[in-house]
Amino acid sequence: MKYQNTEAFAKQQDKEDALSHLRNRFHIPKDKNGNEWLYFTGNSLGLQPKSTKEYINQELEDWANLGVEGHFEAKNPWLNYHELLTDKMAKIVGAKPIEVVVMNTLTTNLHLLMVSFYRPTKTKYKIVIESDAFPSDRYAVKSQLKFHGFDDEDGVIEWKPRPGETLLNIEDLESILKFEGDEIALLLIGGVNYYTGQFLDIKKIAEIGHSKNCIVGIDLAHGAGNVQPNLHDSNVDFAAWCTYKYLNAGPGSLGGVFVHEKHAKNKDLPRFAGWWNHNKETRFNMRQPFDVMEGAEGWQLSNPPILSMAAIKASLDVFDEVGMDALREKSEKLTGYFEYLINEIDSDDISIITPKNPKERGCQLSIQVKNADKNLHKKLTQNNIITDWREPDVIRCAPVPMYTSFEDVFRMVTILETLLK
Template identity: 50%
Template sequence: MTAPTDFDYALKLDREDPLADFRDQFFIPEQSGGEPSIYLCGNSLGLQPKGVRADVDRELEDWARLGVDGHFEARDPWLGYHAYFSEQLSPIVGASPSEIVVMNSLTTNLHFMMISFYQPTQTRYKILMEGGAFPSDHYAVDSQAALHGFDPKDAVIKLAPRPGEECLRDEDVLAAIEDAGEELALVMLGGVNFYTGQVFDMGAITDAGHAVGARVGFDLAHAVGNVELRLHDWGVDFAVWCSYKYLNAGPGATGGCFVHERWAMAPGLPRLTGWWGNDPDTRFEMKPEFVPQPGAAGWQVSNAPVFAMAPQKASLRLFNEAGMPALRKKSLALTDYLLTLLDALPAASFDIITPRDPARRGSQVSLKAQKDGKKLFDALTDGGVICDYREPGVIRIAPAPLYNSFADVWKFWDILRGVIGANAQ
């Protein structure tokens, strides 16, 4: 029987992989010698689908051919351009198309949503978030509290793991929500922690937040296209995401928002407004009164940045062809295999800080080096691995199921064990 640590075993897994052919739909960066890199950095920037150029060229051709009439007569008319993405993202985020809009960028959308869903009073004003959230979330949340006249040191509850642990425990998150009680205005967590790769129980967190009268939102930057989401069924109030990581839409690509349908036309809900969020039936009457179109699209302020959005089309087609259940199944198989290989290496070299529980990890395994983490990362880079390093000493490995293979995982491990062996001499 072939052992899991043999390369032939990785090749066997690839032969049995029903999603293996999707790899051919992506450009894989090459090393200096022309060999494909071992690209394990989809949690930072996804690879370019080969169909992107045709999608962008299509919009350029329509602009050249039609000029302003492209708003109505382009093959995908620009007037309602966002609607295509809402339809394609629906099965990926678990929501109806009317609850989804592609617009702006991640942190901009977070501010937009907090304008609507963080409405503090003198007694209910606190925001609960991860102490280990991505810095941009800290900046946004702290600034929103300050904007309303509160001291962020008092208004923002920042959760930390128990001493000696790297991840938050689900029961501690739920207990913190209950403890904050009637003072809690908003729960704002990441769906997947960027550093550890931990997946949070978003359904349970939403229920707990609502039980104390708070609103609940999620930053899905590391969750969308990574884990299966059911935003509508969970009852999440809002969510925001970027599209350049697992969604492979390119650097700085347009982000997205989810707004639950119960807020579609909520009277008195404040929002920042602009004419593209206005009812399209009356938009060109140019009246000064704002009448929001129903659903998440009513939060738009400007017309769609067509050339920034077009690259996302190719990836969304591939996602919907593969299906999130199949992608999630392969993702777990890739990380299971990676963990099996890592367990065969000397335990004194690094700690695995990503949860072992499949329900609590996404397409990422984070390794915390016992020493010389940057040196280890640099050696991996020299070996042809493209991954990610975060202080202090954490190397994030993210095999993306659309384009990574089991052979990729094995090759990374083989280089890693060589580096560890050389360092031990």
């Protein structure tokens, strides 16, 4: 597509956009005067679908009218409510239903998965992460190392960008495994880096890790609902993600878990147990010994929190209606237009650190502004633009294809250019 730096072009793109109607299905934040904000932080918290209240109210009504019988008699019986989410979530991340379950929250799920898949020995115990991994991932792997009795500094190997560069290079990961692979037990990599927006080659990472008999896990916090990771075909061992960013399920909502089908029937994998990963056929016969379920459900511990799952269901129904292929197609066009407009700004102080190749990024662009500080972010906010500031000089912006328009992007960049001048 040949882009144009005009408001008329942006409006024409919105007019021709087959998904433009989706914007009307979300609540767009407004200022005290009723003006809509330009919202570019779906990578931190997605907007609320207008249907969410209806979905939650249905469960509140069934709770009020049925009490405990809602587990069986509710419109969406609570006993197996999580199963209503499985197929649709599996499509979003490119998995088989047996490989996916919605439960807990992201870091909790990473710990539960590492209980099973991080099985260090005295000589093979190290964990590879990106040098700029999201802090909670770093905290999680360091605490796992300490729990197993290892030094949490010595046990972490960082996959770093090359000197003077910002992005990760897959050849450098190959070198790490070539020279240190015999000491590495686990690779825990963010599939889409939160800071740069780089979408890594998950399948290649799995091949590299497995070549040295390492377990490979992926944090998809910034990937689920943003890119198509094709988790099953990638052959990674496990993955986890949150649902409050691109999946629009609300602040602190439950996370998702993927465990590859090759591990589905391995009941010998060590894991923590609770009654919700016990065989559902005998779960309520309280005298039975533990019998773990097959597949990702075998990592559940507790019965599902229905009100959070209702919000997730509301969002997943929209995703299922549209499909990830259509969303990715629009995302590439929308972010491509955003990139074009940023590059049109006449300033040597601004650059984009996110990969130029659309296949190596999601919708987020990380904009670096030389000599800037958080005052620039504050000025954007004062102009009704919600972005995300990351020290020392990066503004993360995510034009989410579900609800961001081409006109939103044009207006945002116009205001940014004015502020830079």
